[in-house]
Amino acid sequence: MIKAPANILRLLPLPRKTLKWLRNLIVPRPQIILDKCIKCMRCKNGCPIDPPAIDPLKPGEDKLNHVTCIRCYCCHEFCPVKAIDLKKSRLDKWFHAQEIVRAFHRLLGRLALLVANKR
Ligand code: SF4
Numbered sequence: 001m002i003k004a005p006a007n008i009l010r011l012l013p014l015p016r017k018t019l020k021w022l023r024n025l026i027v028p029r030p031q032i033i034l035d036k037c038i039k040c041m042r043c044k045n046g047c048p049i050d051p052p053a054i055d056p057l058k059p060g061e062d063k064l065n066h067v068t069c070i071r072c073y074c075c076h077e078f079c080p081v082k083a084i085d086l087k088k089s090r091l092d093k094w095f096h097a098q099e100i101v102r103a104f105h106r107l108l109g110r111l112a113l114l115v116a117n118k119r
């Protein structure tokens, strides 16, 4: 699976809602594998968002705040038992075409560079 450069999206001069829609469409999101989780809370404590966007003790299956999570994947890196999976983006699921996504990421990278150079 591709770890998309979520930060690049934020550099694009697009309305906030469009950026969120794009992010959800192309960027994988972290998901706790409940059977593996030992509730050490490293993911929550290491999340750069305040309040943290992930909480292993949150009731229900989904432990992620989809709105505030910036897809930095720190939680995925911090987990000592590899209990955080990166769930495929909708685009990945729809097309199973990682090459398309990679090409799109390259295009986004170029656009972001263009925008950055114009500032
Ligand atoms: S991906 Fe980043 S922002 Fe999202 S829950 Fe994990 S650490 Fe927090």
Ligand code: SF4
Pocket (backbone or CB within 6 Å): 032, 036, 037, 038, 039, 040, 041, 042, 043, 044, 056, 078, 079, 080, 081, 082, 083, 084
């Ligand atoms: S870091 Fe991993 S094991 Fe620890 S609470 Fe988070 S998901 Fe569970």
